[in-house]
Amino acid sequence: MRQQGRIIIFGAALAFSPILFLFLVPVLLGQSPAFQIAVLFPPLVIFPITVAYSIVRYRLLDIDRFLGNALTYMLTTAGAVAVFYLLLTALSFSLQSQVQSDNPLLIALYLLILVFALNPLRDIVQKGINRVFYRAKADYQQILANISSGLASTPDLAHTLALLDESLSSAFSPTCFWLYLYNDDGAIYEPYTPRSHAMGIPVYKESKLVQFLYQTEEVVWLPPERPLPNDLLSEKDFLKQLNCHILVPLRYEEHLVGFLALGQKRSGDPYTSDDFDFLSAAANQSSLSVENLRLFMNLQKTLDQTLEMKNLMDDIFSSMSSGVITTNLTRNITLFNRAAAQIIGLPVEAAIGKTLGDVMGFFGSKFNTMTESALEKNQQIIGEELTPSLPERGDLHLRVSCSPLRDARRGTKGTTIVIDDLTEQYALEAEQERIRKTFGRVVAPRVRDRLLADPGNLTLAGESEEITVLFADLHNFTPFSETVSPEVLFEILNSYLTVAAQSILDEEGTLDKFMGDAAMAFWNAPDKQPNHTLRAVKAALKMNQALEEHRTVLDENFKLYFSIGISRGVAMVGNVGTNELFNYTVIGSVVNLAQRLESVAEPNQILLSGAAYQKVADHVKVKERPALELKGHERPVTAYELLGLVE
Structure with a gap:
């Protein structure tokens, strides 16, 4: 929207400047010029054209630069004309007589003023335009203080990107800005930007660009009009796509934890040594915070993966038809899935934290021997069939397996118990056998088997x-x-x-x-x-x-x-x-x-x-x-x- 405004202002200046300088200014000076429609009206068509153009092409950097330069020269010209008429008025007032515009004394004085004041006047106008439109003049110390205080808060990617973008925009108003952070898992530098519509290009750790930044102690400036360093010739296509000419390494304890990539200034001015000093100071102040942010992001990613894996394991255990129970070294239950709760007839909440004896004492001495062998002797017992009895379900037919619960270092941390409920299967098989025998007494066995099959x-x-x-x-x-x-x-x-x-x-x-x-x-x-x-x-x-x-x-x-x-x-x-x-x-x-x-x-x-x-x-x-x-x-x-x- 700001760029659109600049284009429209520029178009309005071009459209209305003939009326201003050829009619209104003379009128203000007491003259009576003729209002020439053929001369003054045609330039007005420039105004709607610039309005339309700003809607279609308002994002182009070249338009910004052209607008700034044109506005500078236009205002400088207006200032020079104003100085001429002011000088003419001053001479007429001093001499108590009307001085003509072709007076040699007037022209000599005006030329002398232009020789000494034109360039300073243009610089003043240019700085004013930059201050208003591009905010080129900045208080680097204040910006560094803002960066330091802003990054001291809790590590947050969106907050960090917004803070750096705002600070760099205050200092330079770059055309683009990227923050690259190193990802330990993929050995890659991933790009981040506050501009959600932009698509970044990741950089691998082994790339020539990363090696170049690692060996460089200072800000890297890659002006488009100069050839690339020999070490970066292989990265020519990447740098062209990136369209950033300033690279700022972010170091922490001799490690390249990331880097900043900035485009040209919107004003078109080149970066100065003061700008590079500011970027170096900003990098030094933000490196620790960026490293904390990177570690926090990796930790958050690991936590998310761990939670996802935990949820997946919980879903797996919940959906298993086999009962799964784990205990710690003191035989207290640490995991009790839904199938185990259904088999034993006890809610999960009531079993967690209780001892095996409290929850599964009715399994008998054979079960106790199995769990003790797994916990104390590191033995694995597979497929033992037990027939405990529950008042609610009667006699159960269970296939029980026990094994030591080990950690990543193969150390025993408890016991894993897997229970398969065969009660319904046994009942079904008994019913099938009863039907088979009964049916076999009515028809021939071969006919019975054929009909049942x-x-x-x-x-x-x-x-x-x-x-x-x-x-x-x-x-x-x-x-x-x-x-x-x-x-x-x-x-x-x-x-x-x-x-x-x-x-x-x-x-x-x-x-x-x-x-x-x-x-x-x-x-x-x-x-x-x-x-x-x-x-x-x-x-x-x-x-x-x-x-x-x-x-x-x-x-x-x-x-x-x-x-x-x-x-x-x-x-x-x-x-x-x-x-x-x-x-x-x-x-x-x-x-x-x-x-x-x-x-x-x-x-x-x-x-x-x-x-x-x-x-x-x-x-x-x-x-x-x-x-x-x-x-x-x-x-x-x-x-x-x-x-x-x-x-």
């Missing part, structure tokens, strides 16, 4: 598969049931079906269902079994052999025999029923054929269908039976009596 298998759907089906039925069971009580009948029936079912399961068959005194099973579903027919054959033979042994422990009246039929073919395999209740079973003619073969088989006899025999012909001994007329089959069916396996 994938809920998608619980849908009503089927697929076509080649399977082997086995039917086993107790021969003459109906007449037998009429001779015994229901209780005995159930006991005998279950004993026979148990033997049959075990023989099927031993060969990894899928036990489909029990139908009264009969059992049905199939192979190759739900899992693929390349030798499924041979498995069915082996299951039938095992069944007869097991029943032979079983009958030896039964009463003679309770000896029964299975008739068995085995067939192989394609069937639909899947869940049959409703969405609420269904069976995993097989449907197809192959199932009917196995049941028909079982119905015509003799007690303790195993009949194979032709398709089943073809798949196991190389492994079994058979006896071909005459073609059988079976219900539901239009043509006679070839069947083979299974005698045993080929050795």
Whole structure:
């Protein structure tokens, strides 16, 4: 805004000076000049032009310099003209007669005055303009006193920048100002300025510029019209971007803690030896404060990083599902995260500062031994399972690990305890096992495992598969049931079906269902079994052999025999029923054929269908039976009596 004002004043002076000197001044001197519009009005257009120009380009340094010089010469000229008219008036008054402007005596006296007074007059005008617009004349002692008292307060970057900027502006009004401070972490000098819109360029410690400033004891002046020192030729691009020609090293105990970078004076005047002495004195007075500021900033940064890391660790400990507890050497709790509070059922605030015995005494002697080993013997105990009991939660299943808490020097400072709560996991596993066992009593184990493994298998759907089906039925069971009580009948029936079912399961068959005194099973579903027919054959033979042994422990009246039929073919395999209740079973003619073969088989006899025999012909001994007329089959069916396996 101040620069805009200068430009506008300059434009107004140029615009109105013709009217002032060609009309108003003569009128004030008693003359009657003609008001020449053609001469006096055109310069007025300069005024709006300068107003517009100040809005667009008011920040340019060249405009400031040009404005200052032009205003100086304009006021000097005005002063010279004023001196001429004053001299003319004085002579006319002294001689008591009108003296003309072309009087030789007047001209001689005026020229004599100009010879001796013009330069002093210009200097006075220039100093006045600098004082008003650029504040060039400054009391260095007062500024140094202000810097010293201002920097004595609490180290603060914004305060220090504002103070130095104000002080340097009072002394020189530089075009730019940067304070570079050394950063220990990055080994770099970082730039700071009170002008928030400016973007600084950092300087690395190994740069030629830093080495040059370190070796220099005085203020460095780099005027743009002179070549750079040889040591700084490699920094030419950086110095050009920086656009600062004065560099002031800031030293503290032989260390370059930073430096000041200043641009040219806004007045355009060069820096003088007095300016350099002032800058050296200011650097000496401010070095200690700048070093304190730098250390304070590094400390603040370290503190912020530490607080951030602490907050991060707190967040990590709070979000962990494992309980984490730390103690000091006297076994007092120093850390008790949220998970530990939930496991033990004690608020964090109530646990901090208490001893392990007060908070976790119910963990028992084994836990005390673990913590003592970690604290006194520096031993690490991993994954010990404890089962303490809490009134609110009952029996707990916990996995506990203890290790010494060490500092950076590997010294023991306490104990670290990590607790994983396995109570819900144990309960879930127990529930799953109970469901598995219960479900296994209702359906075949292989079907149970298939349904529990994938809920998608619980849908009503089927697929076509080649399977082997086995039917086993107790021969003459109906007449037998009429001779015994229901209780005995159930006991005998279950004993026979148990033997049959075990023989099927031993060969990894899928036990489909029990139908009264009969059992049905199939192979190759739900899992693929390349030798499924041979498995069915082996299951039938095992069944007869097991029943032979079983009958030896039964009463003679309770000896029964299975008739068995085995067939192989394609069937639909899947869940049959409703969405609420269904069976995993097989449907197809192959199932009917196995049941028909079982119905015509003799007690303790195993009949194979032709398709089943073809798949196991190389492994079994058979006896071909005459073609059988079976219900539901239009043509006679070839069947083979299974005698045993080929050795």
